[in-house]
Amino acid sequence: MEVLVDVLVVLFAALTGASLQLGTGTLLLLYHEGLGRKVPKRVRRAASGYIFGVLIFTILLLATAVLLMLLWFGKALNEDGLIFLASLCIVMAGIVILFYYRRGKTTMLWIPNFMAKYFKKRAGKVETGAEGMALGMTATLGELPFSIILILVAANSLLGLPRAGIIIAIVAYALITIMPILITKILIKSGRTLADIQRWRVKNKMFFRIFTGVMYLILAIFLVAFKVIKGAA
Secondary structure, three states, rough: HHHHHHHHHHHHHHHHHHOOOOOOOHHHOOOOOOOOOOOOOOHHHHHHHHHHHHHHHHHHHHHHHHHHHHHHOOOOOOOHHHHHHHHHHHHHHHHHHHEEOOOOOOOOOOOHHHHHHHHHHHHHHHOHHHHHHHHHHHHHHHHHHHHHOOOOOOOHOOOOOOOOHHHHHHHHHHHHOOOHHHHHHHHHHHOOOOOHHHHHHHHHHHHHHHHHHHHHHHHHHHHHHHHHHHHHO
8 A cells, every 4th residue: 555655646746747837838949940830850859859858857856866865864754754745745836826827828937037038048049959958957957946846755755665666666757747748749740830839838827737736735635644644643
C-alpha cells in the first residue's frame, strides 16, 4: 500500500508539472518564425532539441533532489517535513489559481519582465538543436519557482520505492512533464498553426488554472492523509 501511495504521489506531481505553461509558451515562441503550415527544418531541429533539453534537465533536477535528500536526511522526510511540503502545496494552489496567468485574453504568465524578455529574445535567435536544448533547460529552470515543490514532493516519495523503481520513476516523471510540449510539436508537424494552438490555450486557460491548483491540493491531501496521519497511527 505504501509503495502504491508513493507511486500515486509521483504521478500526481508529474501531472501537475505537465500542466504548467512556461515550457509550452516558450516552445511556441521558438516556432514563431515558422508561422503557417511549413516550418523551416532548422526550427524543427531546434524544437526537438528544446524538448530533449527539458527532458534531460527535469531528470537531472529530480535525481539531484533525491540524492540531496539521501545525503541530508538519509531517508524520506518525517512528519514535520511532510507537513511543511503539504503547506507549500496549499500555498502554491492559491498562487496558481489567483495569480499564475495575467488577466485578459492571453496566456501570458506572471513572471518577471526580464525573464519574459530573455525567453522571447533567445527563442528568436535559436538556430541549432544544441541551442534549442539550452533553451529547454533554461525554460525548465525558469519554471522552478512553481515546480520545485513538485520535485521535492516527488523526490521524497521516490525514496520509498526500490532502487530500480526509483530510476524508472524519475524517467517516467520527466516523460509525463514533457507530454504537453511533445503534443504541441506533433500538432504543429501535422499542420496545426500557432494561431490555432494559441486560441485553444486561451479558451482553456481557466481550466488549466483550476486543474493545476486542484492538483497541488490533491498532493497536499495525499501527503497529510497517507503519509502524516497514517504514519502517526
